[in-house]
Amino acid sequence: MATTDGVSNGMTEPCAVCDTDTLHEVSVQLVTEAGGGENAQYSREPYRVRECQRCGNRESQRMNNA
Numbered sequence: 590m591a592t593t594d595g596v597s598n599g600m601t602e603p604c605a606v607c608d609t610d611t612l613h614e615v616s617v618q619l620v621t622e623a624g625g626g627e628n629a630q631y632s633r634e635p636y637r638v639r640e641c642q643r644c645g646n647r648e649s650q651r652m653n654n655a
């Protein structure tokens with residue numbers, strides 16, 4: 590395969606689909622969430638989004654664990 594030099598935010602992490610460690614592109618996105626209750630409070634929560642560069646599987650994980 591081609592060299593991976595120059596990939597700035599690539600990380601090798603396990604992929605559930607590939608069932609092995611693969612290169613992932615990792616980014617953080619702010620996702621607007623509706624809070625519970627009648628007085629809906631919308632908060633922007635950071636999510637860590639990673640995308641497998643091998644199979645394209647994309648996973649997001651909330652960074653603030655309640």
Ligand SMILES: [Zn+2]
Pocket residue numbers: 604605606607608611641642643644645646
């Ligand atoms: Zn994968």
